[in-house]
Amino acid sequence: MKKIIIIFLLISASWSFNACSKFDDINTDPNQTSEVSPSLLATNLILQSMQYPHVGVDFLYKDMLAKYISYMEGANNYQYNKLDRTYFSSLVKLTNVQKMQEAAAGSVTESTYRALGHFIRAYTFFNLTLAVGDIPYSEALRGEEGIINPKYDTQKEVFIGILSELDSAAKYFGSGRNFDGDPVYKGKIAKWQAATNSLSLKVLTHLWKKTSDPDLNVINRFNTIVTNGPIFQSNNDNFQTVYSTLEVENYPFYNSNFRKYPIMSTTLIDKMKELNDYRMFYFAEPALAQINGGETPMSWDAYVGVDPSDNYSSIAARYVANQISGINPRYYALAQGEPTFLLSYAEQCFIIAEGILRGWTAGDASDIYKKGVIAAMQFTALNTPDDPKYHHGMKITTAIINSYVAQPAVILSGSTEEQLQKIWQQRYFIGFMQNGWNTYYEYRRTGYPVLPINSATNLNSIPTQIPLRWLYPSKELSYNRENVEAALIRQFNGNDDTNERMWILQD
Template sequence: MKKIFNYILIGLVGLGTSCSKFDEINSNPEATEKVTSAMLATRIILNLANQSTQKGFMMPYLLNKNIVWTEFVESYQYNGFGAGGLSFASINDAHFMVQFAGTEKLAKSYEGLMYFARASKFFEATMDLGDIPYKDALKGETDKNYFPKYDNQKDVFLGILNELELADKAFEAGETFTGDPLYNGSVSKWRKLVNSYTLNVLIQLSKKESDPDLNIKSRFQQILSNKPIFVSNADNYQLIRSDKSGQTYPFYKVGNNFTIYPIVSSEIIDRLKTRGDRRLFYYANPSAKRIKDGKLASDFDSYVGIDPSLEYDKVTAIKNSTDYSKLNDRYTEIATGEPTQQLSYSQLCFVIAEAAARGWVTDQSVDWYKKGVAASMQFIADNTPNTVQFHHDMPLTTSYIDTHVVGLGTTFPVGKEAQIEEIITQKYLASYLQSEFATYYDYRRTGYPAWKINPASSLNSEAPSKIPVRWKYPSSEFNYNTENVDEAVKRQFGGVDDINQLMWILK
């Protein structure tokens, strides 16, 4: 021990007498010493677009009833909610992109990205929690405001819509920029995303369609008539995966110990079977038991989902019977998988279809509805190898897609509410393992699809016959921003931070 100490002491003395040489030896001549707008843009965009990996990737899809988890009881599967997140750390330096840009037109492009990133993060937070800090947020460094007040949700949404409008204007005045892994810096593509994203925000405000300050219908009409929006799957807000480390599909099997646990939900399988929809053969594998009993993998009846509301012991009993459908192999066996979306052209089509059903625009609802289904099917076909392993001899060919969509048009409901239910249901089916919590937001807003709820298995102890409608505020807010979060809880929920009480947009 003494000898080791002496070596350490000699080393410390050496460092003290030759610090400059140490710095020289430990400098990387190829590493940048200056932060650039492009570097900041890449980090911010990936933070916005990326999703968790392995088990974490599946968690939103338990809440969305896409998947049943068989490892053990998971809260989201059984409607158990805790605290949400309220951190804007990923965008606290977004304004530096503008400062470091170099030219006026580049500064406009990065300004557009800054506004979009801000709007996205505030949208996610308020959708989860209700009232959040907005006007005072991100002012710790500039104004030394470490304890931001909470804005009411209406003002937050007005701010979000304003920032999205500013983003569109900035991109319109900008030019191609670097550091963009989504659209290679194309400002025209970013304008499509910003305006499509705005339509998605507006549809989430459907219960406030008559509010004169929000002016939802007029905003929607103006964008649809005058602004660039998504026109095909090529515009999707998505990350295209590769076979490189750190860029593979989030549930790819290599290094993933959780591939044995997910089973496809009956909420997905039963709806696809009822509609004779071949997406079933791309989402799931057939039941091992039914194949053993002589059924074909191309038979709709070979696919069996598990009701995600079943008590856990019943789920495990079904798993032991082998009469259930696992994930399709394409989710685990292909390194590149499929691109992971935050907002797709297909989903946008359903947003517009719903707006049309509500009378916000004069477009025919059924036309956008059919476009949404066709885009979903084409996306799957384009991003899946054309082999029996992945489509079980039931491929999504162009002729099948065309025929299926025509048939959907003839059976499209007549009444407004029935149309909305069918639109939201198809949006749900098109969002399988995509867009994280998006279909949960639609469910709590519209009640569609009508997911099964089992009080006997529910972890929502205060209201076991309901799915919670929000997350609680994080404990850090109660510890460090007590006065402001307490005031927000009192203003919204009578002083109780309750997962079952309605936030403003849901009233």
């Protein structure tokens, strides 16, 4: 991955140069360029789309909301289901999409940078609309045209736009050339085309209740992509950030001062025990009280979770008594950590398997699901040093993987609903210390796995459920109130509430 600090300094310098006065123009060295290259803008756009908070509790919010962990520095809103106002700050980076495309105009890589722009826009708007519902799309980022208060498009219109942008990205990558400035795939457009199609499949799964809408054409789009590709073929295709021992490229939770606070949940630990899933030994640390009681780090009974919906003081008492497993030290002791993926081959396998079960495309759902499980386990094993400190002597080997996927409880069998639940369970497993926001959205979409809800501790205004959305940004209420209120009236009878059901969630 490129050196992030250097990139931002170079771009900041360029922006400062372009804002210079006439005095600076007169004294400009004619041998120096005053324009930013498309490759530099591309690097910045890609990194900004993939970045996580570098240290601290912010990195763990997603895992709290998805009920992978409980957090012991103090009672946290995400653990207890309180969602507040979100931000549209991710839109700011999109102002550089047009600049990148303009800088590449007339070059042999024009098509490629055009494709990249569409991909970045689609990914950004996709995440924003998942968070709140209707958002500015068609008039967003058009301040230079005098549109400073953009209207809010319906969520359906936004999804149509996202799918159209991904169609354009796939087309332009298909006719493009390899390019510079890519910290993920080293400029290989075949990899980007597969990532574009994988993202399209992911977007389409969120439209599973809208398959009868001809404007969306969900089933045909899904089938065309799966049938014709290209799509991911292995973990080597993952759209992910790979970290290193260089300080500016360290894993986000490396050496964090907050490393002692996350502890494991029963939601994860108990299910992994039930399935004899060796990833548990890579995810967690044995509970010290269990070790002191005679268990070894290789024992399944050494690993104990806690219900994250329990009263905080009750959890704290067990935490102080060392009765609960913490997270595996590889998440804070290794500078390179493990890659964090936004799109993965394993997840794509689970998406396609679900599509086959729903009748969206042909194929062997059991086979593709099995490939996803194997890929997920291999990802964990290959990105962890072969050291008992990190796998506790319970190493994931080919034999272990083969035994795991052969278990009746893991094999894709039973009713369609039972098979879907097995797919969704495996998708839940792969989200740990990865993109837990995605896990939350999957739970919201499917209702599975069943996450613990305690009406006595739930901070949601409806104590029997987890919130369905974030609230619109306060800045939007301050500077674009008329359009925000119009969107709220259209969607939720004017209520900006975390329990309102957005369009994609409605039957």
